[in-house]
Amino acid sequence: MTDAVQDWKHWHEQRTETVSAPYGPLALTGTHWLADYPEGHLPGIPGHWVDTPDAVLLTAAPDEGLTVDGQPLTGKVHLGADSGPVTDARVALGGRRLVVFRREGLWAVRDFDPDAAARRVFRGIDATAYDDRWAVPGRFTPYDEDRTVTVGNADGKERGLGLGGELSFRLGGVEHTLQVSVEADGSLWAVFADASSGLSSYRFRFLRPAAPEADGRTTVDFNRALLPPCAFADHFICPFPPPGNTLLSEIAAGERNLRDS
Known part of the structure; x- marks a missing residue:
């Protein structure tokens, strides 16, 4: 078992423990x-x-x-x-x-x-096993100034979503771009959908790449695509993907849905 596979298994186990914790x-x-x-x-x-x-x-x-x-x-x-x-x-x-x-x-x-x-x-999270094809180099390009776009939320209301730049990467020979937010620690956060959303995966998911290097380089690892909090409880306020963040490709990786049994 490679280190990447072992790391992913540990990550998946920790996620399961976190969401099922007494106050998760x-x-x-x-x-x-x-x-x-x-x-x-x-x-x-x-x-x-x-x-x-x-x-x-x-x-x-x-x-x-x-x-x-x-x-x-x-x-x-x-x-x-x-x-x-x-x-x-x-x-x-x-x-x-x-x-x-x-x-x-x-x-x-x-x-x-x-x-x-x-x-x-709760019976667990349905997640696709690690596959290195879904972990690719990416490059973050910040906007000249932060932007706020209005998006729908899981509770039916529209709210502003702050965006700090674009994350570009290539999957299967196809170039993709996601609008991302920049967290306080410098890491990135994307709300995205893809061709599997609402079918074999939840209607949208989160992605949290590590803080980019000085030249913008980071890793885009869809093996660690996350179910949003509203997948676990209806009372969370989760933003829907901003314009341009619905990928035409199927991202058959990462967390997909809650297990039925």
């Missing part, structure tokens, strides 16, 4: 935008939740079972956005973690429950 994406049972609940009562979640310009104001009675920073909440607390892992969320309800976040100026609460039905029925 399969545990997400709800995303509640506070603007949709002006009365302050969220479905299935006790307490009174009110959004303010700078924080979320949470009020709870002693018998409602909410804890903040591990202590029972009685009265009021101002909550900022949780920036760490789900396990570090300040608010809990028994084994559940209630993650406060903000996007496009709107506050929301995500409900992660280790006892979620999706975790109980």
